[in-house]
Amino acid sequence: MLQTPLQPSLPDPTYVPQAQKYDVIIIGAGFSGISALHRFRNQNLHAHIFEAGSDFGGAWHWNRYPGACVDSETPFYQLSIPEVYNTWTFSSRFPDHYELRRYIAHIDKTLVIRCDTTFNARVCSSTWDNGTAEWTVRTETGVTAKSRWLVLATGLLHKPYIPSWPGRANYKGLVCHSAQWNEGINIKGKKVAIIGAGATSVQLSQELGKQAAELTLLLRRPSYCLPMVQKTWFPDEKTAFHNGLPTLLAAARSSAVGIPNTRLNKRAQDVSAEERENYFEEIWAAGGMQFLLRNYNNIMLDKEANGMVYQFWKKKVRQRLTDSKKQALMAPDKMPFYFSTKRTPLEQDYYEVLNQENVNIVDLGKCGIRGFTERGLQLDD
Known part of the structure; x- marks a missing residue:
């Protein structure tokens, strides 16, 4: 479909971009957004996704920290779309973030959804007009679009929390948020602190504790971790899953938590x-x-x-x-x-890593974090 250019070739302060029109606008290109686009297409509706990131995946586009891995097991953690699951097999019970991005690329190739998606387009406003019965959606890049229906497939993991501890500008080391991980970081031989003890911390600790010269885990309370019991699927198991997938996925859909x-x-x-x-x-x-x-x-x-x-x-x-x-x-x-x-959270060797001599644990329930110093963190004690 040919689209009206969003701006003229030369800057014009009086120019107002013509809004693109769709039946449905979907915000977010994770699993929910992809599934919604596919289902609206099947209803002959013209749907379009606006995504803040540069590719599909939602949380799995952003989550690239060491050890990032799904804790919902396959074959249940996948889209229940026959064209997709009949042409894909996961290699393990709990795929890591690399395999999940390969799976999402397979979805894109199979369903041809990239043509109906705008990336690097964070939505900054959505307004309903009773007179026209339309939504108007605007992005930070200046795109305006209108639709009869609006679907927010934004999930709940898209905005990282960054504490406002004083003195961060004075700190001479590197600060990295797990949701914005720099894949070029070399942890080997470094002193590392991880703040928090949730699912992400568990996965990070398992990996960084094996590489860092010293790892300090700062927590208010522990998580009740369960053993993951990771497993690579054998060919006969993959065949059995494929033969029974329609039944398995139907049972998952009708279960309380998505796992029958x-x-x-x-x-x-x-x-x-x-x-x-x-x-x-x-x-x-x-x-x-x-x-x-x-x-x-x-x-x-x-x-x-x-x-x-x-x-x-x-x-x-x-x-x-x-x-x-x-x-x-x-x-x-x-x-x-x-x-x-x-x-x-699920863990593989979390407690063995914590048991290492190079790993220290600090109880923030007894002393909080006051702020940064040049060399690290200062506690209230």
């Missing part, structure tokens, strides 16, 4: 301590989110049952840490918060 599983239909207190322990071990060994999804039916509703889960988790974590101070910080005697009320 059946929670045990009994309370944690309904069985003996020995039976409960054996079952905990079974679903722990399954890896991924299975420990939560297949657990007893009252662990999220009953404080006592939730405490049983925590005590088992604490035991498993402490078995992998030899330093008593690290044990107390990463798996405290007193449960810091109820199990599964915060995001539960």
Whole structure:
């Protein structure tokens, strides 16, 4: 389709760009935006995506830090579009960010969606006009577009949080946000500090702790990490997935969390301590989110049952840490918060890395960060 030029060849202060018109405007080119574009096309609607980044992928376009990896397992973590899944097979249970970008490039090639996408076009305003029953969307680059429908496929991971600690200009080292990772950074032999203990920190720590001369992890509270149990798929497993994908993806769509599983239909207190322990071990060994999804039916509703889960988790974590101070910080005697009320990251060798002598852990619950110095961070203590 030929489009009216957005600006004349010579600057003209009186020039007003003619708005491009679509049936649907979609903001964001991650999985949701791509899926929306495909489905609107199938309804013979003229849809167009505006994306702030330079390519498709959403979070997986931006997330390039060492160790970045999905924690929703395949074959369920993919678009349920036959043209795509019939011509693609993931290599592992939890693909890393490199493979996810290859998958997204495959989606683009298969569905031919780039022609209906404008990149490097961060939307700065969207206005509804009751008179014309149209949305007017404007980007920071000066593009104006109109549509009858507007879809915000912006997700919730697009805006990094950067604390305003004083003295940053005085710091002589390098500051890098995980959401804006500089892939040219060489960590080997450096002193590194990671602030926070969420899912991103877990993945970063696993990688940087093996490269840095010294790694300091600063946290307010630990995450309740579960074993990922990463696995490379064998050819026969890939074939089995392909043959059953329509059924598997339909089951995922109708499940509570996008991964079909059946929670045990009994309370944690309904069985003996020995039976409960054996079952905990079974679903722990399954890896991924299975420990939560297949657990007893009252662990999220009953404080006592939730405490049983925590005590088992604490035991498993402490078995992998030899330093008593690290044990107390990463798996405290007193449960810091109820199990599964915060995001539960997956880990591969997180606790083994934390157990290394070159890794230190600082409890920010006892002393906060005051600000930067020339050589690092100054704490309140």
